[in-house]
Amino acid sequence: MAATTGSSISMRSRLATSRISGVKLASLSSQGRSSLSFQLRPLPSRLQISCAAKPETVDKVCKIVKKQLALPEDSVVAGDSKFAELGADSLDTVEIVMGLEEEFGISVEEDSAQTIATVQDAADLIEKLIENNGA
Amino acid sequence: MQKQVLSLYRGFLRAARSKSPEDRHQVETIVSTEFRQNSKQVDRKNFIYIEYLLRRGKKQLEQLKSPDTVRLSSLNVSLSQTKNSEK
Numbered sequence: 405m406a407a408t409t410g411s412s413i414s415m416r417s418r419l420a421t422s423r424i425s426g427v428k429l430a431s432l433s434s435q436g437r438s439s440l441s442f443q444l445r446p447l448p449s450r451l452q453i454s455c456a457a458k459p460e461t462v463d464k465v466c467k468i469v470k471k472q473l474a475l476p477e478d479s480v481v482a483g484d485s486k487f488a489e490l491g492a493d494s495l496d497t498v499e500i501v502m503g504l505e506e507e508f509g510i511s512v513e514e515d516s517a518q519t520i521a522t523v524q525d526a527a528d529l530i531e532k533l534i535e536n537n538g539a
Numbered sequence: 540m541q542k543q544v545l546s547l548y549r550g551f552l553r554a555a556r557s558k559s560p561e562d563r564h565q566v567e568t569i570v571s572t573e574f575r576q577n578s579k580q581v582d583r584k585n586f587i588y589i590e591y592l593l594r595r596g597k598k599q600l601e602q603l604k605s606p607d608t609v610r611l612s613s614l615n616v617s618l619s620q621t622k623n624s625e626k
Binding site for chain 1: 541546549
């Protein structure tokens, strides 16, 4: 749905696109046409995945991350928070992933575990794994 | 190499899950202390030493994985021994 509105607006004027794209598409509008193809794409890539994670999952991940890193209750942990920015070193990240595995009853592959850098990454991966489990 | 270390750490934490909650907590504390200590003390370019630590860690992990290793005392001993030898 978002894809259709996006493309119709981008055809009207460049300005409109760039305003809407304030989210993250700014670089795309400078590429002219390519922004159109991007928005019409069925979005099997990262973008869709990152939209897929439910807020509950992200919340849960945030909670676990906070607990694992012993962050104060009022500290802000959001989807785009990077573990490194929250003060986690590589060992902490391993611990977080292990904690998430247990919480969600999943098993994260070695390779995927290495690529997790943000809360959002983790939440996306978890949902993907849960989905695969259910299927 | 960092990957290998993290993978070993993950291995230890996984192995710890198979122990009783009490033992598990102890194992986790010791393992994480050991890794963190080494991460601070060992020079990252000292590949030979890190390789040695990795090999040693893998052996210790094998021991920890065996269901016979229920109590932590065994792990404790091996760790304190290695600490002595490091001095």
